[in-house]
Amino acid sequence: MPIVTKKQGTLEYLVAEGIAAPHAFTTRMGGVSTGALSSLNIGLHRGDAPENVAKNHEILAKALGFDREKLVLSHQVHTDTVRCVTAGDALGIDHHLYPECDALITIDPGTALMIFTADCTPILLHDPVTGAVGAVHAGWRGTAMDIAGKAVREMAKQFGCAPENIRAAIGPNIGFCCFETDGEVPNAMVETYGAAAEKYIRPAGDKYYVNLKEINALSLRNAGVVSVEISDSCTMCSHETFWSHRYTRGNRGSQGAIILCKEEMF
Numbered sequence: 001m002p003i004v005t006k007k008q009g010t011l012e013y014l015v016a017e018g019i020a021a022p023h024a025f026t027t028r029m030g031g032v033s034t035g036a037l038s039s040l041n042i043g044l045h046r047g048d049a050p051e052n053v054a055k056n057h058e059i060l061a062k063a064l065g066f067d068r069e070k071l072v073l074s075h076q077v078h079t080d081t082v083r084c085v086t087a088g089d090a091l092g093i094d095h096h097l098y099p100e101c102d103a104l105i106t107i108d109p110g111t112a113l114m115i116f117t118a119d120c121t122p123i124l125l126h127d128p129v130t131g132a133v134g135a136v137h138a139g140w141r142g143t144a145m146d147i148a149g150k151a152v153r154e155m156a157k158q159f160g161c162a163p164e165n166i167r168a169a170i171g172p173n174i175g176f177c178c179f180e181t182d183g184e185v186p187n188a189m190v191e192t193y194g195a196a197a198e199k200y201i202r203p204a205g206d207k208y209y210v211n212l213k214e215i216n217a218l219s220l221r222n223a224g225v226v227s228v229e230i231s232d233s234c235t236m237c238s239h240e241t242f243w244s245h246r247y248t249r250g251n252r253g254s255q256g257a258i259i260l261c262k263e264e265m266f
Contacts, residue, residue, distance in 0.1 A: 002017060002229070003015065003016045003017070003025070003169060003171070003229050003230070003231040003232075004017060005027075006024075008030070008063050009030065010029060010030045010039075011029065011030025011031075011040070011059060011060075011063055012027045012029035012030055012241075013025060013026050013027055013030075013060075013063070014026075014027070014171060014172065014231060014233070016124065016167075016169030016229040017229070018167045018169065018227055018229050019124060019126045019167050019169055019229075019259075020126065020128055020167075021126045021131075021133050021259055021260055021261065021262055022064045022065050022066065022259070022260040022262065023064070023124050023126070023133075023169075023257070023258060023259040023260065024060065024063070024064055024257065024258050025122055025124075025169075025171035025172060025231065025255075025256075025257050026040055026042060026060065026255040026256055026257070026258070027040065027241050027242055027255060028040055028041075028240075028241060028242060028243060028253065028255065029241065030059060031052070031055070031056040031059060032052050032055045032056060032059075033048050033049075033052045033053070033056065033253060034052075036248070036251050036252065036253070037052075037252075037253040038253075040056050040059070040060075040253075040255070041053060041056060041243075041253030041254060042056055042057060042060070042114070042116065042253070042254050042255065042256055043095070043116050043253060043254030043256075044093055044094050044095065044096075045094075045095075045096065046252070046253050046254055048253065050093070053093055054093055057071065057093055060258060061112075064112075064258060064260060065260065066110075066112035066258070066260045067110060067112070069087075069090060070087035070090055070110050070111050070112055071090055071093075071112045071113075071114060071258075072085045072087070072089045072090050072091075072098070072104060072106070072111060072112070072113055072114070073091075073093070073094075073095040073098050073114050073115075073116075074095060074098065074101055074102065074103070074104055074113075074114065074115045074116065074135070074137060075095050075096060075097075075098040075099060075100045075101065076095075076100075076101070076102050076115065076116060076137045076139075077100045077101075077102065078102065078139040078141040078142055079100065079101070079102050079141075079142065079145070079147075080102065080103075080142055080145035080146065080147040080150050081100060081101040081102055081103070082101065082102075082103040082104070082105060082134075082147070082150055082151050082154045083099060083101040083103070083104050083105070084105050084106065084154065084158050085104055085105070085106050085108070085111065085113070086106060086108035086111055087108055087110055087111045090111075095116070102115075102136065102137045102138070102139070102142050102147055103115075103134060103135065103136040103137065103147055103150070103151045103154075104134065104135050104136075105125070105132065105133070105134040105135075105151060105154055105155050105158065105159075106132065106133060106134075106261050107130060107131060107132040107133075107158070107159045107261060108261055109131070109261055109262065109263045110260075110261065110263060111260075111261045112258060112259065112260045112261070113133060113134070113135040113258065113259050113260075113261075114135065114256055114257070114258045115135045115136065115137040115256050115257050116137065116254040116255070116256040117137060117171075117172075117173065117235075117254070117255055117256050117257070118235065118242075118243040118244060118245040118252055118253075118254055118255065119173060119174040119179075119235050119236065119244050119245045119246055120137055120138060120139040120140075120142075120173060120174075120212075121136075121137075121138040121139075121143065121170060121171070121173040121212050121213060121216050122135070122136070122137065122138075122170070122171040122172070122173070122256060122257035123135070123136035123138055123148050123151075123168060123169070123170050123171070123216060123220075123257070124136075124168070124169045124171070124257050124259045125151060125152065125155065125166055125167070125168050125225075125259075126166065126167050126259065127155060127159070127161040127162075127165050127166045127167075128165065128167065129161070129162065129165045130159050130160060130161050130165075131261060131262060132155050132159040132161050132261070133259045133260070133261045134151045134152075134154075134155055134259070135257055135258070135259050136148055136151050137256075138212070138216050140179075140181070140185050140188070140210070140212060141188075143189070143212055143215055143216055143219070144185075144188035144189055144191070144192050145192070146192055146193075146219050146222075147219070148168075148216045148219040148220050148223070149219040149220060149222055149223035150223075152166060152168075152220060152223035152224065152225055153223055162224075163223055163224030163225055164224055164225070164226050166224075166225050166227075167225075167227045167229075168217075168220050168225050168227065168228045168229070169228075169229040169230075169231075170213050170216055170217060170228065170229065170230045170231060171231050171233075171257055172231050172233035172234070172235050172238070172242050172255075173212055173213060173231075173234070173235055174212070174234060174235050174236050174244065174246060175211075175213070175232075175233075175234030175235075175236070175237065176200070176202070176209055176210070176211035176212075176213070176214075177209070177234055177236075177237060178209075178234055178236040178237060178246070179209060179210050179211075179212060180204065180207050180208070180209055181207065181208050181209075181210055182206075182207065182208070183208065185208065185210050186201040186208045186210055189201065189210065189215055193215065193218055193219070193222075196218055197215055197218065199214075200214045200215050200218070213230050213231070214230075217230060235247075242255055243255055
């Protein structure tokens with residue numbers, strides 16, 4: 001099943017049709033921020049007014065049906081750390097108040113999870129049997145550390161999820177078309193995933209292009225996930241719709257991914 005765009009007034013976000021829990025991969029569209037941060041910036045420390053970020057979170061909460069007081073954020077540092085959280089871990093909209101991690105998982109009904117991106121890979125997880133959900137920020141370092149697979153294994157360990165039941169969706173990131181790197185990145189991928197990663201690496205002179213979406217899909221499948229939906233959007237190509245750190249040279253807001261652990265199990 002595809003990842004599709006939904007619209008509610010000026011708000012635009014992407015959803016994976018295979019994930020039944022309320023969720024979104026956000027875009028730049030539908031918020032109140034202005035200037036270079038126009039308009040749905042969800043990150044507090046991008047130079048935006050706190051009241052704008054709070055309003056943008058409110059817009060998303062209304063659209064997806066989550067309680068902002070039960071929204072847990074990620075303090076991302078490009079690691080493979082996975083936090084198991086509940087609504088009691090919610091500390092407001094300042095992600096720097098949270099413990100460092102790059103993935104969140106929960107089975108606590110009513111808890112919503114948010115991760116941030118602006119070229120890195122957002123991944124959402126949902127187990128319709130237990131109701132557990134996860135949100136993963138996979139930068140290239142996290143991808144090379146198998147963070148997506150680790151999040152799946154933590155859901156199995158903490159919540160008893162069977163990996164084959166988990167539905168995964170990989171959202172917009174910097175695509176194979178645009179992610180040009182030095183040798184450090186492909187070398188790290190091959191070190192972790194072996195020859196299976198090589199088909200997702202394209203040499204270009206003394207540079208390389210790396211397909212982070214497909215390598216994260218490989219990570220998920222290695223962990224036992226069968227259903228993986230992949231967005232075809234590239235944040236750099238579609239910089240008018242998504243923020244791209246590389247395209248803007250850092251002068252940008254943050255988009256991300258949100259998922260809600262529902263009161264009812266599916």
